[in-house]
Each structure stands twice: as C-alpha cells, then as structure tokens.
Amino acid sequence: MQIKLTKENLHSEFVKLIERISGEELANCYQCGNCTGGCPVSYAMDFGPREIIRLLQLGQEDTVKNSNSMWLCVGCLQCYCRCPKGVSAAKILEALRQITLRKGEDHEQIKEIPFPFMKNAPQQAIVCGFRKFVS
Amino acid sequence: MKIAYYPGCTLNTVAKGFDTSARESAVLLGFELKELNQWNCCGAAFPLTPDNVIGLTAPTKVLVNARKEGDTVTTLCSVCYNVLKRTNKVVRDDKEKRGVVNSFIEEEYDGGLNVIHFLEVLRDKVGFEKVKGAVKRSLKGVKAGAYYGCMLLRPFEDIGIDKAEGPTIFEDLLKALGCETVEFPNKIECCGAHLAMGNEAVVTKLSGNVLNSAKNRGAEIIVTSCPLCQYNLENSQKKLAEGSGNLQMPILYFTQLLGLALGQDEGSLGLEKNLFDVRPMLKVRGI
Numbered sequence: 235m236q237i238k239l240t241k242e243n244l245h246s247e248f249v250k251l252i253e254r255i256s257g258e259e260l261a262n263c264y265q266c267g268n269c270t271g272g273c274p275v276s277y278a279m280d281f282g283p284r285e286i287i288r289l290l291q292l293g294q295e296d297t298v299k300n301s302n303s304m305w306l307c308v309g310c311l312q313c314y315c316r317c318p319k320g321v322s323a324a325k326i327l328e329a330l331r332q333i334t335l336r337k338g339e340d341h342e343q344i345k346e347i348p349f350p351f352m353k354n355a356p357q358q359a360i361v362c363g364f365r366k367f368v369s
Numbered sequence: 370m371k372i373a374y375y376p377g378c379t380l381n382t383v384a385k386g387f388d389t390s391a392r393e394s395a396v397l398l399g400f401e402l403k404e405l406n407q408w409n410c411c412g413a414a415f416p417l418t419p420d421n422v423i424g425l426t427a428p429t430k431v432l433v434n435a436r437k438e439g440d441t442v443t444t445l446c447s448v449c450y451n452v453l454k455r456t457n458k459v460v461r462d463d464k465e466k467r468g469v470v471n472s473f474i475e476e477e478y479d480g481g482l483n484v485i486h487f488l489e490v491l492r493d494k495v496g497f498e499k500v501k502g503a504v505k506r507s508l509k510g511v512k513a514g515a516y517y518g519c520m521l522l523r524p525f526e527d528i529g530i531d532k533a534e535g536p537t538i539f540e541d542l543l544k545a546l547g548c549e550t551v552e553f554p555n556k557i558e559c560c561g562a563h564l565a566m567g568n569e570a571v572v573t574k575l576s577g578n579v580l581n582s583a584k585n586r587g588a589e590i591i592v593t594s595c596p597l598c599q600y601n602l603e604n605s606q607k608k609l610a611e612g613s614g615n616l617q618m619p620i621l622y623f624t625q626l627l628g629l630a631l632g633q634d635e636g637s638l639g640l641e642k643n644l645f646d647v648r649p650m651l652k653v654r655g656i
Contacts, residue, residue, distance in 0.1 A: 257419040274559045274575050306571065309417060310519040310559035315533050328417035342567050355565060356596040357378035358448050361413035363566030365424075 235297075243293030252290060256329035262319050263287045269313035269323045279303040283313050283323035290326070304330040305341055305367070335369040342367040370400035372490060373438040375431060377449040378410050384446075384596040386639015390628040391445050391487055397631040398495055398503055402443070402487075407434045411452040414563075425470050428456035432484075433476045441483040443490050445624065447595035451520035454484040455527045486521065486530055488538050488594065488623070497545040505632035507547035510654055513626070514551045514588030515539035516579060518598045519559050533557075542623060543592060546630040555582035560601040569608065576605035580616055590619045590647055592626060603644040619647040629656075 253260060263284075270282035280301035281289060289298050307327040314322040334341070342363065352360065372395075380388040395402045408431055416424030431453060435442035444450045460467045461480025471477055485493075491500055517536055525533035534557070540550040560579055561572030580602060583591050593599050602620045609616060621643065628638050629651075640648060 255418050255420055274561075274578075275564075275571060278571055278574075306564070306568070308519075308559050308562045308564055309414070310562070311523040312519070312557075312559070315523055315525060322417075325417050325419075332418055332421070347566060351566065354383070354600075356383050356600050357410070358413040358446065359563050359565050359597050359600065361378070361410060362448070362563040362597075365412070365414050366563055367566065 237292055237294060239292060243295075246293045246295060248295040249290055249293055251333065252326060252329045255332055256322070256325040258321055258325050258329075260287060260291050260326075263291070263321045264319060266318060268316045268318065269321075272312040272316045273323075274310065274312065275306045275308060279306050283307075283327065286330075287321070287323060287326060298330065299334075303327065304334075309366075331366065335367075338369045340368045344368060370494070371403045371439075372400060372494075373435050373442045374402035374404050375408055375411075375435060375442055375444045375449060375453065376404060377444060377446045378413075379446060379596040384599070384622070384639075386637075386642050387445055387596060387622040387624055389637045389639060390622065390633065391624040393633050393637050394624055394627045394631055397628075397633060398491075398500065400495070403438065405431075405434050405438060405442070411449045413448055413452070415452045415455045422466055422469050423473075425456050425459060425466065426474050428452050429460055429470050429476070429478055430474055432457055432460070432480075432482050433474070433478045436478065436482050440481070441485060443485050443487050445487045445594065445622075447486075447518060447520040448597065450484065450486045451528065457482055457484050458527055486594070488521075488542065489530060491542060491627075492538060497541050500542065500627075501545040504546060504630045506630055506656060508543075508626060508630050508651075508656060509547040511548045511651070511656070512551050512587050512589045513543050513548040514553050514583035514586070514591045515543055515556060516583070516591050516593045516598060516602070517557045518593065518595050519557070519562070521594055522557060539592065539594075539623065543626065546626055548626070551583060551586045551588040553583045553586040553588065555579045558582075560598045561605075562597055562601070565597070565601055565604070572601050573605040573608040576601045577609050577614065580606065580609070580618055581614070584616060584618060588618070589650060590621055592621050592623050594623055606644070617645050619643060619645040619650070621647060
C-alpha cells in the first residue's frame with residue numbers, strides 16, 4: 235500500500251477530532267501490536283487496531299474511514315488491557331463510529347434487522363446494537 | 370440481610386430464569402434480593418468516548434434510585450454491572466461530569482453507592498464456605514467451564530472483581546457447588562456481543578472459538594453471568610451444527626446451578642428455556 239505523507243495529512247483536522255473525541259493521544263502508541271494480538275475480531279478487519287492507529291498517526295483519513303474496522307470492534311477492551319502504553323484502541327474506534335453516527339449516517343438500517351433477532355435476542359443486544367450502529 | 374437489587378431489562382424478559390433462580394437462591398442462603406422500587410435500562414453500553422456524557426444519564430438515574438434504598442446495589446447481568454460500576458466511578462471522581470449529569474437529570478448524586486456483582490455478594494458477604502455448607506444436591510463430577518467474557522472483568526482498574534487475566538471467582542463458586550471446573554484458554558475472550566445484530570458470521574466464529582476451547586478441555590456445560598453471552602453461545606451452536614460441529618453444549622447461568630445445588634424447586638430455575646437441556650445429563654449422573 236502506498237501512503238502519501240503531506241504536512242496537511244499529518245496535522246489534519248480529522249486526526250485532531252479523533253484525539254478530542256477519544257481522549258487518546260495517537261503518538262503514545264509505539265506500534266508493538268499487542269492490541270491486534272489480543273483482538274478477537276482483527277481477523278475480519280481490513281486493518282487491525284495497531285494498523286488503524288498507525289494510519290491515523292500518518293493522517294490517512296480516507297483509508298481509515300473506508301475500512302470496516304470500526305464496525306467490527308466489539309469494545310471488549312482486551313486491546314486496552316494489554317497495551318503497555320495504556321492506549322485504548324477501543325476508544326479510538328468508538329470515536330470513528332461516533333464521527334459517522336453524529337452526522338446521522340446509520341451503519342445498520344433498523345427496518346432491515348431480521349424479525350427473529352428483534353423477537354428473540356436479549357434486550358441488551360438490541361439496545362447496545364442501536365447505540366453502536368444507529369445514529 | 371436485604372440487598373438492593375437491579376434486575377435490568379433482559380432479566381425481566383428473556384432471561385427470567387436468571388432472575389428467579391438468583392432470588393430464590395438468596396432466600397435459601399438467608400438473605401433477600403430487594404428489587405429497586407423504580408428503575409430504567411442502564412443503556413447496555415458504557416460510553417467509551419469521554420465526551421459522551423449523555424450516555425451516563427440513564428445509569429446515573431438507576432444509581433439515584435438505588436441510593437434511596439441503601440449504600441449497596443447488586444446486579445446479575447455482567448453488562449449492567451459494568452455500566453453501573455463504571456458510571457458510578459465517573460460520577461464520584463469527575464466533578465465536572467458529575468455537575469453536568471446531575472443538572473441534566475435534576476438530581477444531586479455524588480457516587481456514594483457501592484455497586485457489586487451477585488458473585489461478590491456470594492463471595493464477600495455470604496462466603497463460598499457457607500454456600501458450600503448449604504448445598505443439598507452436590508453437582509459432583511459435573512465438568513463446568515466458567516466463562517467470564519468481557520464485561521465482568523474489564524477494564525480491571527474500574528471493575529476489579531478479580532484479576533483481569535486468570536480470574537477464579539467463578540470457579541471458586543462452582544467448586545463450592547461440587548462441580549469439577551475446567552480451565553480453558555478462551556474463558557475471558559469475547560463471544561461477539563452486539564455484533565449479533567448484523568454480523569452473525571463473526572459471532573458464530575467467536576462463540577465457536579469459546580465453545581470449542583471449553584469442549585476440547587473436557588467441559589460438559591458452560592456457565593455464564595451475561596444474557597448476551599448465553600444467547601450467542603446457544604444461538605451460534607445452531608449455525609455450527611449446520612457444518613460439522615454439533616456440540617449440544619448446555620449454557621447455564623451460574624444462578625441456575627446455584628439454585629440446583631441448593632435444592633431449589635426446579636420450576637423456578639428456567640432450565641426448560643435453555644436451548645440444550647442440562648437435566649438429562651444430571652439424571653445420568655444421579656444428581
């Protein structure tokens with residue numbers, strides 16, 4: 235993958251927004267990869283949590299936004315618990331979701347959610363799913 | 370002894386057996402779980418981003434109502450426990466957020482409540498030795514995998530029920546009931562949680578990892594404290610059975626086993642609601 239580094243990329247408003255919403259400082263990550271190692275869903279992500287943080291450090295807004303990673307993070311916090319620098323990739327991925335959802339762009343369309351799920355699933359799954367996927 | 374108890378939405382509906390088995394177990398152990406007079410949903414997810422203060426209002430309202438009934442509140446669902454305990458800490462320690470939340474819900478809550486899980490009630494207030502002494506129907510020889518999942522443990526500095534890696538509180542209880550506990554690698558890994566909404570394949574994979582990990586170490590049943598874990602671990606077995614893995618693994622709430630061991634009337638345990646019935650296996654064992 236070719237990455238173009240520019241001054242604008244590295245100091246983009248998008249990256250500042252991620253840092254403000256998540257409360258995390260991206261530069262604190264030194265790319266050891268413990269987060270991705272412990273992440274149960276990294277196998278299905280376009281970019282694991284370590285790569286997402288690296289891409290953000292390099293200001294690659296479009297690559298990050300167009301990846302599926304944020305919608306696969308379950309918030310299990312294994313990444314944060316195992317990070318030697320105390321960085322929470324879960325908070326960074328949540329910030330990415332929030333940026334989309336706060337614009338009113340839903341990830342799941344409520345009327346497309348299968349009826350058996352709505353009928354049989356625990357309420358907590360529905361409430362939590364709405365909070366993570368619906369604006 | 371009376372302890373204020375927050376059931377939460379799921380225990381009031383699809384996980385009714387989790388609720389009734391805990392209430393009756395408490396009576397058999399000599400105390401009462403007193404349901405809060407008024408309560409609402411906790412929000413089912415602690416807001417991960419620190420600027421999301423609105424997500425703290427629902428759980429804070431629960432805490433306000435609980436505080437009216439004493440200095441301690443207990444809950445059974447891992448997610449409710451996680452959300453309430455973490456919210457309580459934020460309200461207690463962060464003056465600015467406390468002010469915002471209180472002004473929004475028009476209350477004056479200071480975070481003075483102690484939020485504990487029912488497992489902590491059994492360990493710290495009753496004592497596992499006393500639980501062991503109250504067992505009328507030992508679950509001797511039942512090989513149980515204690516599945517913690519995520520929300521009962523993480524993040525360690527906010528939750529602190531047990532070690533974040535290698536916890537034993539669950540196994541300690543199960544041993545007191547006579548079970549033989551099975552140590553398995555995925556006991557603190559995620560089941561897929563709310564990805565059940567829209568991403569069944571990932572949930573089947575993650576729950577399958579947990580199920581196979583326990584099965585491979587000899588577990589006959591898996592025990593949980595989270596209705597979503599229970600749902601995912603049961604439901605994913607339907608998908609797995611379409612392939613080669615017909616596991617038939619009963620997934621029980623720890624209170625169902627507790628109730629069984631304490632001699633509770635089976636009608637209130639909700640065992641019939643479980644997808645895979647544990648009773649035939651118990652019968653074979655003469656339990």
